Amino acid sequence: MEVDFLLIGQGLAGTVLSYRLLKEGKSVLVIDLPEGNKSSRVAAGLYNPITGRRLVKTWNADLLFPEIEPLYSSLEEELGTVLLHEKPIYIPFLSVEEQNEWMGKSGDVEFEPYLERIQIQGLYSEVNDPYGGILLKMTGYLDINTLLDHYSTYLKNKAALIEGVFEEKQLQLDPEGIRYGNIKAKAIVYCNGLGAMESKFFETLPFVPVKGEILDIQQGFKPQEIINRGVFRVVLPDGSIRLGSTYSWSDTDYGPTEGAKIELFEKSDKLILVEGKRVIHHKTGIRPTTRDRKPILGKHPEYESVYIFNGFGPKGVSLVPYYSKMMVELLIHGNRPEKEVDISRFFNYI
Incomplete structure (x- = not known):
């Protein structure tokens, strides 16, 4: 051959x-x-142009993000199935100072392609966002x-x-x-x-192997937006919720850990003000990152x-x-x- x-x-x-x-x-x-x-x-398959604790534009975003939708849409057409779920991402502010900083950035051409709007008041009563947040576009997730x-x-x-x-x-x-x-x-x-x-x-x-763990859970509150601050929370098509992700450079065993589940729940509980949740799946993977x-x-x-x-x-x-x-x-x-x-x-x- x-x-x-x-x-x-x-x-x-x-x-x-x-x-x-x-x-x-x-x-x-x-x-x-x-x-x-x-x-x-x-x-989890998320794509998000504004990331990190300091909410900075991801490396090379202006080159990367225009290629995402055309490529995966072409694959959808070729394969005859839905792959790309275009959803806004909502990132709550942690302080008034952060809110003011983003109010200043709202007119910046550097962020214009990705910024849907600044939310100066809470978006949902179920979300811990007393200072509002930013609603992003050109975002969503791929069903890998x-x-x-x-x-x-x-x-x-x-x-x-x-x-x-x-x-x-x-x-x-x-x-x-x-x-x-x-x-x-x-x-x-x-x-x-x-x-x-x-x-x-x-x-x-x-190469630097990094272990990541995610949870699929059942819980109330199912907004259209992906909520993301410290932990991401995505409503999947079947109504379940995906929480993620942890990052571990020291533990590269493929098995799920109780510590990761506790970490994800603690971060989720700070972000989402909804009682009651049940774990459906607990998944792990080792990511191929570099130095x-x-x-x-x-x-x-x-x-x-x-x-x-x-x-x-x-x-x-x-x-x-x-x-x-x-x-x-x-x-x-x-x-x-x-x-x-x-x-x-x-x-x-x-």
């Missing part, structure tokens, strides 16, 4: 990159172990599980997916590309998250046909659409990625 590109991993990164390559008329083969996609499958499931079927129908373990020791490099068993390709792309840490090509890259919190794209410095598209962490839904375009430019036309995300920034580690 001969293809243009062999991709390792069909998480969010491998799904979107392979889709873009197919749309460019290139042939792909994806090798994936479905149960290995834990970081993608437990991710539905995307991965439908896209897996899509690839199978094209005979473009092998489900199983990738055995790197079987990989051979030659002047014309790579060989893997009876498969020949011009290049191989590692899109397999933390699995890249086990590769002889990328084991020295500064500088930016993704890693590019060609291996020593091996001509070995590439990586990885390290997207908890903001993968907003990062992958834009940077997959950049990766396609590299794979097809040889155009190097921006230095901020190029693997070359880690040459000292290789």
